[in-house]
């Protein structure tokens with residue numbers, strides 16, 4: 001066991017900044033603070049720490065080779081058994097490095113590649129602190145979309161399930177999904193009758209319940225904000241998020257965890273966390289693979305074609321790649337095109353593929369404009385069925401975990417490097433697999449420089465494919 005002390009370490013410096021930082025669409029307001037936070041950056045599993053911490057000391061179990069070894073003293077046995085039953089035996093890097101810090105009670109910024117297992121890390125923390133004998137909300141997980149909320153709820157319920165014999169002896173941990181488009185009336189009755197132990201919520205639905213005082217957070221021990229950069233980047237969400245962090249609950253009574261694969265200008269964000277009292281001043285920044293934001297199992301390609309040839313180009317790619325399963329990302333329809341009465345590009349593409357693509361992949365659609373039931377049906381068909389091609393907007397780009405996806409196609413280029421990172425990260429989601437997954441960009445020649453910029457910002461190489 002290696003002990004890493006964060007005392008007498010130089011002031012917070014950008015030790016974990018990639019050579020070229022990911023560009024940002026947003027800025028966190030910052031006031032030149034004197035921070036006490038600690039940054040741990042992990043490359044090849046060797047941590048470095050940077051901090052001006054007062055006297056905090058953190059023990060890190062670097063030699064543990066199983067999740068059981070890391071969690072044994074903290075997580076109930078029935079949860080550990082479930083973890084093993086579903087096949088989580090070896091910890092991923094972020095789990096290995098973050099769990100000891102999380103169990104020590106520190107506020108934490110979990111900053112690790114897409115598909116690296118951040119969800120399991122924060123759920124194991126939650127299971128280590130909740131007391132199922134108490135009927136109060138003890139953990140809240142805030143997510144940006146209904147789709148991610150449903151997914152996190154599914155994993156939390158799967159871990160919480162007890163064998164029948166224990167079910168009779170102990171009260172179970174209950175997990176409520178409080179998501180936009182849900183049946184809030186039913187949730188109100190549930191919250192009044194017997195509050196759940198864990199709430200997974202979108203910020204809008206959560207704040208509705210808090211404003212009406214139907215949900216209370218006085219017993220909340222852990223607050224997780226998943227996809228934190230996305231949440232702070234959305235003007236609709238940011239004021240509710242600030243209220244949740246500072247008015248509806250107090251940083252002193254809870255452990256606060258922020259998670260994302262992309263935290264642009266992270267040092268500034270850490271400063272703001274402390275200044276704005278979103279976290280305690282000894283918040284830890286766990287940054288795994290800081291100089292390689294993109295998972296190494298991804299192979300990036302691009303094809304150049306004319307504007308009117310994109311459908312045919314995609315078809316040729318699908319024929320030559322024969323993907324096991326894939327996601328095709330399409331940009332949002334412009335207001336001008338909507339006004340002109342054109343069909344959305346997603347629907348046109350789905351129609352085109354259904355008539356032209358001859359293969360064994362089921363074709364599905366996921367976009368914001370679908371109603372919540374159709375969105376849920378689409379994702380659940382994708383999860384249950386065999387091989388799929390999912391045509392989606394960026395709604396599927398954050399957090400959605402479809403591990404069978406082998407290919408990503410950017411039918412339209414994403415708007416930012418951060419968006420590229422998250423779209424690409426919908427594949428390569430099997431932590432210990434050696435399989436290479438492919439991300440292919442369909443470009444017009446004048447867009448090449450944009451992709452080049454993303455390559456520089458995210459430090460990856462994209463190879464040209466000539467069809």
Ligand SMILES: Nc1ncnc2c1ncn2[C@@H]1O[C@H](COP(=O)(O)OP(=O)(O)OP(=O)(O)O)[C@@H](O)[C@H]1O
Pocket residue numbers: 087088089090091092095112113114115116117118119120260261398399400401403425429430431432
């Ligand atoms: N220890 C583990 N062993 C094997 N598989 C794991 C382990 N931990 C997580 N996974 C699997 O890895 C995949 C990715 O995990 P998760 O969704 O938590 O990634 P993430 O870090 O939150 O990614 P993103 O930033 O894209 O949201 C999931 O399919 C999950 O089941």
